[in-house]
Amino acid sequence: MTTSWNRIPRVAHAAEVTLNRRGQPLPGASHPLLAYGLGRSYGDVCLNPGGSLLHTRDLDRFIAFDPDTGRITAEAGLTLDDLLRFAVPRGWFVPVVPGTRFVTLGGAVANDVHGKNHHHAGSFGEHVRAMTLRRSNGECLEVTPDDTPDWFAATVGGLGLTGLIETVTLQLVPVRTPWMRAWSQRFDSLDEFWELDARAEREWPYTVAWIDCLNPGPRGEVGRGIYSGARHATTAPARSQYREPRRAIPLDPPVSLVNRVTLRLFNQLYYRQSVHPTARAVHHLPWLFPLDAIRHWNRIYGYKGFYQYQCVLPPHAQKDGMQALLDGVAASGQGSFLAVLKRFGDRAGPGMLSFPRPGATLALDFPERGNETEHLFRRLDHIVQEAGGALYPAKDARMSPDLFRSGFPRWEEFASFVDPEFSSGFWRRVTK
Amino acid sequence: MNRLQSVVILGATSAIATAVARELAEHGARLFLVARDGERLEPLLQDLRVRGDDASATRILGTTADLADVDAHADVWTQAQEALGDNIDAVLLAWGTLPDQDACNASVATTLEAIHVNGTSAIAFLAHIAPDFEQRGRGVIAAIGSVAGDRGRQSNYVYGTAKGMLATYLQGLRNRLFFSSVDVVTIKPGFVRTPMTEGFNRAGALWAEPETVARGIVKAMRRGRDVAYLPWIWWGIMTVIRLIPEYLFKRLKL
Numbered sequence A: 001m002t003t004s005w006n007r008i009p010r011v012a013h014a015a016e017v018t019l020n021r022r023g024q025p026l027p028g029a030s031h032p033l034l035a036y037g038l039g040r041s042y043g044d045v046c047l048n049p050g051g052s053l054l055h056t057r058d059l060d061r062f063i064a065f066d067p068d069t070g071r072i073t074a075e076a077g078l079t080l081d082d083l084l085r086f087a088v089p090r091g092w093f094v095p096v097v098p099g100t101r102f103v104t105l106g107g108a109v110a111n112d113v114h115g116k117n118h119h120h121a122g123s124f125g126e127h128v129r130a131m132t133l134r135r136s137n138g139e140c141l142e143v144t145p146d147d148t149p150d151w152f153a154a155t156v157g158g159l160g161l162t163g164l165i166e167t168v169t170l171q172l173v174p175v176r177t178p179w180m181r182a183w184s185q186r187f188d189s190l191d192e193f194w195e196l197d198a199r200a201e202r203e204w205p206y207t208v209a210w211i212d213c214l215n216p217g218p219r220g221e222v223g224r225g226i227y228s229g230a231r232h233a234t235t236a237p238a239r240s241q242y243r244e245p246r247r248a249i250p251l252d253p254p255v256s257l258v259n260r261v262t263l264r265l266f267n268q269l270y271y272r273q274s275v276h277p278t279a280r281a282v283h284h285l286p287w288l289f290p291l292d293a294i295r296h297w298n299r300i301y302g303y304k305g306f307y308q309y310q311c312v313l314p315p316h317a318q319k320d321g322m323q324a325l326l327d328g329v330a331a332s333g334q335g336s337f338l339a340v341l342k343r344f345g346d347r348a349g350p351g352m353l354s355f356p357r358p359g360a361t362l363a364l365d366f367p368e369r370g371n372e373t374e375h376l377f378r379r380l381d382h383i384v385q386e387a388g389g390a391l392y393p394a395k396d397a398r399m400s401p402d403l404f405r406s407g408f409p410r411w412e413e414f415a416s417f418v419d420p421e422f423s424s425g426f427w428r429r430v431t432k
Numbered sequence B: 001m002n003r004l005q006s007v008v009i010l011g012a013t014s015a016i017a018t019a020v021a022r023e024l025a026e027h028g029a030r031l032f033l034v035a036r037d038g039e040r041l042e043p044l045l046q047d048l049r050v051r052g053d054d055a056s057a058t059r060i061l062g063t064t065a066d067l068a069d070v071d072a073h074a075d076v077w078t079q080a081q082e083a084l085g086d087n088i089d090a091v092l093l094a095w096g097t098l099p100d101q102d103a104c105n106a107s108v109a110t111t112l113e114a115i116h117v118n119g120t121s122a123i124a125f126l127a128h129i130a131p132d133f134e135q136r137g138r139g140v141i142a143a144i145g146s147v148a149g150d151r152g153r154q155s156n157y158v159y160g161t162a163k164g165m166l167a168t169y170l171q172g173l174r175n176r177l178f179f180s181s182v183d184v185v186t187i188k189p190g191f192v193r194t195p196m197t198e199g200f201n202r203a204g205a206l207w208a209e210p211e212t213v214a215r216g217i218v219k220a221m222r223r224g225r226d227v228a229y230l231p232w233i234w235w236g237i238m239t240v241i242r243l244i245p246e247y248l249f250k251r252l253k254l
């Protein structure tokens, strides 16, 4: 059964078709269609209960590359992993990468994904120069930001609903080496985080913070953690061999390995890890994609799966709002493995439904514990909605239609671009 | 170690062959690809040219041909030699289909056609090129067989028969060409996640990705291995399966 990364919900599809060449007519739809990349979304944005999934993983061909300008065109099922493997030795890098490189170009466009360099480079969609979009009526639209701005704004961040993205043209950015220079530092409270961030963001194109949301800092409030910043290095270190370790969680444990005891222990250990206040060389793989080193890490939550809760709060509400969210989590005693806190830059994503926007974003993981979990989420929803924030559709399996509409005010404008034969579990749920 | 700088791949749009071609292109090889369907071959050639930094399309070439049509073989081989010159390092035979055993059970014609596509047509091609390799006294010929060829099972023995026949032919050819320093490599993949196996339940540890198998193929070709089970665990599995006495085996629902 095809699921998304967190394995909630578990739903059946009427048909699953693997597409393997561009221009291939889409299957005649007696039920709704939806493209599925590598299923690295959480929740039902890439699922289509009762409908058809169009698997894009075989649409993975390069089409053109200009080594002088770094502009690349490829089929939408190509993964960022393949793209980085291709580009880095040639001195180019993907301008925006999420926390895993096992996502497809199509998936990165459809969720308008963001990376640790949002304050510097914006979201993925800002670097897309063109796309081809196959509609269920057989039409193939050439979509560019200049010639078809409305289709562009609908398809970037369009959650796969405007049709099948067949090809993507992306502007890469130059790098000198596969290495980065990175530093990290502990902080004891959110106040310290904001201070650190204000100083770091101007100088460091990549920044992110991990928060221990179980254990209070020395002043008693939750919000201690580790802040890190990085940039692409201009020279490689002297001994510059790097081999990514290959570990995997081999099978599903019968119950979640994430529970109160392991969480507390993990967070303690994480906080105590060595930090590197002065910059040192690290390879881009472990720095940008720490979780990719352990294949199938989602299995640690067991068969029942888990949730990610990711929200963004606008600048005027971000400080109080983040503290309220963390306090809410601490009070619930459920705790999250690690909370990731990141301040977005001052630009909204190019898509009508883009999630990145000015403000700060917090992402939390929770094992599925039924009512208890839903109860906590309602509390967090309330804080987010009061603050005028939004939840990230790519990480959602449960937000209410009301919260979706308040977080994505252009949704009605967007709806007119939805392909009549396309739909998703997410879309049916939030537009109910 | 065999050089793999100029390689002919036949049946190139199959998932495993595509992955082999990509790996070779990334190492700068010159390639000549043959596939039946031009609409699938062209995008693949384009992909390989990008991966192989061959913007001017001089190193990565191909043609369309139906390799089940034995009469086309001479022309295909001539074109390959024209494209790559006389110093072809390696040839990989990768065409084939997975026949439906029930359909074969119901039709003699379907059975024979499946055996031709997967067996005799490959043997015809090998017979055609063997003298050239023999004469040049170097190079590697590899062909994709299957673990299904190791023992006939009710669920797919027509396919198994063709692949078994191919394996035996390769064995003889290996023996013959040994004296001309040409390596003949029999590839025996197990379960691979490809469009060919789309309808199967592909969960479980025995299913391998085409890229993994492709890396194994390239390695086996470089080293001139005789028989390569891919992934290697299939060597163990098939050894056990071959050892089951026939009077027991025939009672199994395999």
Ligand SMILES: Cc1cc2nc3c(=O)[nH]c(=O)nc-3n(C[C@H](O)[C@H](O)[C@H](O)COP(=O)(O)OP(=O)(O)OC[C@H]3O[C@@H](n4cnc5c(N)ncnc54)[C@H](O)[C@@H]3O)c2cc1C
Pocket (backbone or CB within 6 Å): A005, A034, A035, A036, A037, A038, A039, A040, A041, A042, A045, A046, A056, A076, A077, A097, A098, A099, A100, A102, A103, A104, A105, A106, A107, A108, A110, A111, A112, A113, A114, A115, A116, A158, A159, A160, A161, A163, A164, A165, A166, A291, A394, A424
């Ligand atoms: C460990 C981990 C870390 C992550 N970190 C981040 C992060 O830092 N920032 C961030 O933004 N996200 C992050 N994500 C989420 C992930 O980047 C997105 O969910 C991404 O969109 C997944 O891509 P995919 O190819 O797996 O697409 P899927 O999850 O399969 O699909 C996602 C959406 O894209 C659509 N889609 C896919 N292909 C096409 C196509 N060809 N045409 C049209 N629509 C298509 C689907 O219909 C669906 O709506 C993370 C996920 C994981 C597992």
